[in-house]
Amino acid sequence: MNYAIYYNSVTGNTKILADHIHSQMKENCLYSGNADDPKIEGADLVFVGFWTDKGRCSDPVIELLKKIKHKKIFLFGTAGFGGSPEYFERILSNVEKYVDPTCEVVGRYMCQGKMPMSVRERYQKMYDSDPQNEQFQSLLNNFDQAKKHPNQEDLDTLTIQLKSMIKAIQKS
Structure with missing residues (x-):
């Protein structure tokens, strides 16, 4: 085949x-x-x-x-x-x-x-604008985890x- x-x-x-x-x-x-x-x-x-x-x-x-x-x-x-x-x-x-x-x-x-670093930078800006938003922290955590794959x-x-x-x- x-x-x-x-x-x-x-x-x-x-x-x-x-x-x-x-x-x-x-x-x-x-x-x-x-x-x-x-x-x-x-x-x-x-x-x-x-x-x-x-x-x-x-x-x-x-x-x-x-x-x-x-x-x-x-x-x-x-x-x-x-x-x-x-x-x-x-x-x-x-x-x-x-x-x-x-x-x-x-x-x-x-x-x-x-993912490209530009994605993390965007997530970081979102987090910086609203550090209490758990979704933004979750996005950052996922980005950091994805770096290993x-x-x-x-x-x-x-x-x-x-x-x-x-x-x-x-x-x-």
């Missing part, structure tokens, strides 16, 4: 996941990158990576997902806000809506990812997901 990896990554978090997938899958990679490459069409399995934008993937990923037909798809992504499997599940479900019905989603994975634990969990997906595909 050959595969392709497409990812859209602004901060580099999703690229870390894409590179990890490539290192785990090793052989039969037709394409790995952040451009909509024609080689993707020749793949049996397409890994599609995204960063979270307004609770879903970015527009280039939506366009690619609408274009891909009759493939096995593994969705993976990162989000600045984390810690809640329900939140990640909601994002993945939102993204999966863009997958063409002729495709089969064979795996999904998300983890937290670091994706980490080795995230990559190990992704590896487990990949192995599980491969076993399921081999059984079918």
